[in-house]
Amino acid sequence: MVKICCIGAGYVGGPTMAVIALKCPSIQVVVVDISVSRITAWNSEQLPIYEPGLEDIVKQCRGKNLFFSPDVEKNVAEADIIFVSVNTPTKTQGLGAGRAADLTYWESAARMIADVSTSNKIVVEKSTVPVKTAEAIEKILSFNSKGINYQILSNPEFLAEGTAIQDLFNPDRVLIGGRETPDGQKAIQTLKDVYAHWVPEDRIITTNLWSAELSKLAANAFLAQRISSVNAMSALCEATGADVSQVSHAVGKDTRIGSKFLNASVGFGGSCFQKDILNLVYICECNGLPEVANYWKQVIKVNDYQKKRFVNRVVSSMFNTVSGKKIAILGFAFKKDTGDTRETPAIDVCKELLRDRARLSIYDPQVTVDQIQRDLSMDKFDWDHPVHLQPMSPSTVKKVSIVWDAYEAARDAHAICILTEWDEFKTLDYQRIFDNMQKPAFVFDGRNMVNVKKLREIGFIVYSIGKPLDPWIKDMPAVA
Ligand SMILES: NC(=O)C1=CN([C@@H]2O[C@H](COP(=O)(O)OP(=O)(O)OC[C@H]3O[C@@H](n4cnc5c(N)ncnc54)[C@H](O)[C@@H]3O)[C@@H](O)[C@H]2O)C=CC1
Numbered sequence: 188m189v190k191i192c193c194i195g196a197g198y199v200g201g202p203t204m205a206v207i208a209l210k211c212p213s214i215q216v217v218v219v220d221i222s223v224s225r226i227t228a229w230n231s232e233q234l235p236i237y238e239p240g241l242e243d244i245v246k247q248c249r250g251k252n253l254f255f256s257p258d259v260e261k262n263v264a265e266a267d268i269i270f271v272s273v274n275t276p277t278k279t280q281g282l283g284a285g286r287a288a289d290l291t292y293w294e295s296a297a298r299m300i301a302d303v304s305t306s307n308k309i310v311v312e313k314s315t316v317p318v319k320t321a322e323a324i325e326k327i328l329s330f331n332s333k334g335i336n337y338q339i340l341s342n343p344e345f346l347a348e349g350t351a352i353q354d355l356f357n358p359d360r361v362l363i364g365g366r367e368t369p370d371g372q373k374a375i376q377t378l379k380d381v382y383a384h385w386v387p388e389d390r391i392i393t394t395n396l397w398s399a400e401l402s403k404l405a406a407n408a409f410l411a412q413r414i415s416s417v418n419a420m421s422a423l424c425e426a427t428g429a430d431v432s433q434v435s436h437a438v439g440k441d442t443r444i445g446s447k448f449l450n451a452s453v454g455f456g457g458s459c460f461q462k463d464i465l466n467l468v469y470i471c472e473c474n475g476l477p478e479v480a481n482y483w484k485q486v487i488k489v490n491d492y493q494k495k496r497f498v499n500r501v502v503s504s505m506f507n508t509v510s511g512k513k514i515a516i517l518g519f520a521f522k523k524d525t526g527d528t529r530e531t532p533a534i535d536v537c538k539e540l541l542r543d544r545a546r547l548s549i550y551d552p553q554v555t556v557d558q559i560q561r562d563l564s565m566d567k568f569d570w571d572h573p574v575h576l577q578p579m580s581p582s583t584v585k586k587v588s589i590v591w592d593a594y595e596a597a598r599d600a601h602a603i604c605i606l607t608e609w610d611e612f613k614t615l616d617y618q619r620i621f622d623n624m625q626k627p628a629f630v631f632d633g634r635n636m637v638n639v640k641k642l643r644e645i646g647f648i649v650y651s652i653g654k655p656l657d658p659w660i661k662d663m664p665a666v667a
């Protein structure tokens with residue numbers, strides 16, 4: 188029986204390994220983590236992450252060929268294939284701080300593999316890493332090899348949170364990079380055989396190591412760039428009377444462009460887009476390519492601009508002050524169908540509103556009170572935004588209440604900000620909400636999900652990103 192061990196039981200390691208276990212009953216899969224509490228949660232009724240469809244798969248396979256264990260070393264020693272799916276955040280200190288990927292976790296995993304291994308291993312980079320990381324890992328392993336043969340493969344993950352299971356079941360492609368030596372090709376084939384249990388062969392792409400590593404960064408940069416492109420257009424739409432949804436639709440109909448990922452928003456969030464683009468920028472700079480670095484940097488700058496622009500619309504529309512006013516925040520996760528708040532635009536929007544001394548009442552169906560409090564009081568690292576480096580004071584956090592119902596959040600509020608596109612926000616009883624709000628009552632839709640016409644008929648003053656402006660708002664321009 189082939190034995191797989193995955194180091195890192197997070198948003199990638201957990202779902203990916205659960206699907207491998209489901210699709211490959213003949214393979215034993217063990218997921219390990221240094222976080223004992225995370226492993227305990229994977230073994231409990233309450234999984235550590237919310238992902239539609241995941242719980243069913245885990246329940247089906249757990250204890251059969253899928254195991255979650257805190258015993259990292261034993262399971263690594265016994266495995267034939269080791270996936271490394273640890274976090275690779277942006278460095279916050281030292282050389283490359285604010286841009287380079289922090290490979291501390293990766294390196295310690297590699298050193299541990301070298302320490303405990305007694306048989307040949309295929310080591311698979313699942314984490315997103317800077318191009319050429321495989322070379323560094325090879326060096327660490329080969330300098331400590333004790334005669335063991337290690338083959339390093341790059342097998343980046345393309346799943347998106349909220350749709351992880353369907354993405355894993357039916358991937359656009361699986362990418363495997365390896366050395367162009369006979370041993371390297373053999374290792375590629377071994378991993379290919381795992382995916383071939385359910386992925387059609389023509390969707391399994393093999394490349395050299397560096398192409399695979401760079402393709403992951405490139406894919407995320409291209410995706411984020413589309414969002415910044417449409418968000419930049421949304422500002423121009425507001426200035427000209429064009430409607431960004433109509434523009435996206437017309438542009439996306441061109442099959443060379445395509446219709447996906449053209450939804451204007453308050454800005455993209457998530458743990459990877461910003462981190463991976465910053466990493467790409469750093470790699471470009473290290474390779475003496477400042478023009479290329481600046482090109483990609485602009486994707487992040489437009490994203491920051493979009494969040495700032497949204498807050499400015501809120502404040503300027505409400506007579507240039509939100510001090511003491513209650514603002515309902517609907518949605519805090521970085522997208523729907525996840526409880527993940529990493530780099531969610533809601534953090535930046537809420538912090539800016541709190542700086543303007545608003546009182547916030549936040550509702551999100553999946554994010555816990557503790558998580559929101561932590562996010563709003565945490566020192567957030569952000570390049571070009573020194574203001575974000577200032578920690579929130581405990582008194583600011585007191586201006587936040589977290590409730591478990593959208594109606595409760597909006598009660599007596601002056602305004603509602605929709606920051607995550609949860610489906611339930613489409614079907615709220617907006618008349619009931621309006622009746623219980625202060626007047627004039629504002630809706631600032633950061634996800635273009637409300638029926639603007641209907642809400643205006645009820646009496647709301649509505650701002651929807653990139654849509655023709657409400658006459659009220661038109662007269663109160665937001666200078667970002
Ligand atoms: N979150 C996502 O949707 C995607 C993430 N990625 C990439 O996958 C990697 C992992 O991301 P997530 O799963 O979101 O991170 P995560 O933070 O949810 O999980 C990483 C896990 O690794 C564990 N860990 C760290 N060092 C360890 C060590 N030495 N030994 C054992 N366990 C260790 C941590 O305790 C944590 O539970 C990152 O490089 C990310 O860029 C790639 C595609 C999608």
Ligand SMILES: O=C(O)[C@H]1O[C@H](OP(=O)(O)OP(=O)(O)OC[C@H]2O[C@@H](n3ccc(=O)[nH]c3=O)[C@H](O)[C@@H]2O)[C@H](O)[C@@H](O)[C@@H]1O
Pocket residue numbers: 315344345346347348349407410414447448449450451452453454455456457458459460521522523
């Ligand atoms: O490397 C990663 O971590 C992953 O990053 C993204 O996945 P994820 O961040 O989970 O979610 P997305 O669906 O890409 O959404 C990212 C952000 O962009 C926003 N977005 C997305 C699409 C769009 O049209 N407009 C828009 O504002 C979302 O609301 C969200 O805040 C990529 O889509 C995955 O392919 C990749 O594997």
